[in-house]
Amino acid sequence: MHIVNTVFDLREAIKIWRSSGESVAFVPTMGNLHAGHLHLVNRAKKSADRVVVSIFVNPTQFGVGEDFETYPRTERDDQEKLEVEGADLLFLPAVADIYSPDAKTTVTVTGLSERYCGASRPGHFSGVATVVCKLFNIVQPDVALFGLKDFQQWTIIKTMVRDLNIPVEILGIDTVRESDGLALSSRNNYLTVTEKKVAPKLYQALGIARDAVLTGNQSYADIEQQAHRFLQQAGFQTDYFSVCRSHDLEKAGLDDVDLVLLAAAKLGKTRLIDNIYFSR
Numbered sequence: 001m002h003i004v005n006t007v008f009d010l011r012e013a014i015k016i017w018r019s020s021g022e023s024v025a026f027v028p029t030m031g032n033l034h035a036g037h038l039h040l041v042n043r044a045k046k047s048a049d050r051v052v053v054s055i056f057v058n059p060t061q062f063g064v065g066e067d068f069e070t071y072p073r074t075e076r077d078d079q080e081k082l083e084v085e086g087a088d089l090l091f092l093p094a095v096a097d098i099y100s101p102d103a104k105t106t107v108t109v110t111g112l113s114e115r116y117c118g119a120s121r122p123g124h125f126s127g128v129a130t131v132v133c134k135l136f137n138i139v140q141p142d143v144a145l146f147g148l149k150d151f152q153q154w155t156i157i158k159t160m161v162r163d164l165n166i167p168v169e170i171l172g173i174d175t176v177r178e179s180d181g182l183a184l185s186s187r188n189n190y191l192t193v194t195e196k197k198v199a200p201k202l203y204q205a206l207g208i209a210r211d212a213v214l215t216g217n218q219s220y221a222d223i224e225q226q227a228h229r230f231l232q233q234a235g236f237q238t239d240y241f242s243v244c245r246s247h248d249l250e251k252a253g254l255d256d257v258d259l260v261l262l263a264a265a266k267l268g269k270t271r272l273i274d275n276i277y278f279s280r
């Protein structure tokens with residue numbers, strides 16, 4: 001696996017592949033790789049001839065008081081995992097390689113970015129959209145893969161790609177879970193041993209709500225209320241729990257068929273997000 005730190009070196013490596021007609025899949029990450037990321041790399045290998053992975057802890061998507069400074073940085077471990085998984089190239093830029101100090105351009109997918117996670121993390125999704133847009137311009141992949149645990153992020157990126165005519169196919173890949181249902185996330189490392197036992201109840205709450213929808217409960221507001229109560233009793237502070245239509249994340253109506261239940265809740269100091277998508 002090649003490891004490059006600069007945009008110039010990355011482009012030189014990709015140019016060689018392109019000149020022999022090879023296609024490129026891209027998996028952007030912030031590192032601290034777990035089985036969920038490696039699953040993306042594995043799927044990427046099936047989608048193109050070459051796989052590029054980036055590790056960049058993007059400062060612009062962290063708000064004031066969030067965990068940018070303490071976000072786990074485990075580059076050596078990550079490199080080993082990517083070697084084993086068979087990635088072709090690891091892009092490891094410094095902040096100065098990605099952002100010039102006098103940068104004046106950002107990307108915001110309006111509306112969608114201010115709801116759900118965007119409401120409690122103002123500016124977060126502009127940071128995500130901006131860095132992903134820049135990374136797409138740098139790597140120019142044929143296909144890019146994102147985990148569906150971050151369903152809102154995936155929807156925002158698909159919308160940005162559509163609106164800005166970025167020539168890349170966006171794939172959403174199913175969430176990888178622990179055997180108890182907890183969605184894998186780098187932030188699970190922040191959970192205490194006791195919290196780790198409670199954390200799967202977030203997925204359990206989503207499952208109960210999905211079953212309520214599927215068995216014909218027509219009051220989505222009631223279903224959301226019940227989920228809030230369930231989570232509160234389990235020890236969570238719920239941020240949101242919403243029955244949405246999956247294509248644009250608007251509140252679902254009774255005519256909508258393709259749904260996603262979006263949830264975010266804090267357990268102690270750790271904010272967890274998860275979702276379930278299904279058709280009625």
Ligand code: PAF
Nearest residue numbers: 028029030058128131150
């Ligand atoms: O999902 C993530 O890890 C990040 O938000 C991403 C897409 C790599 C952008 O920094």
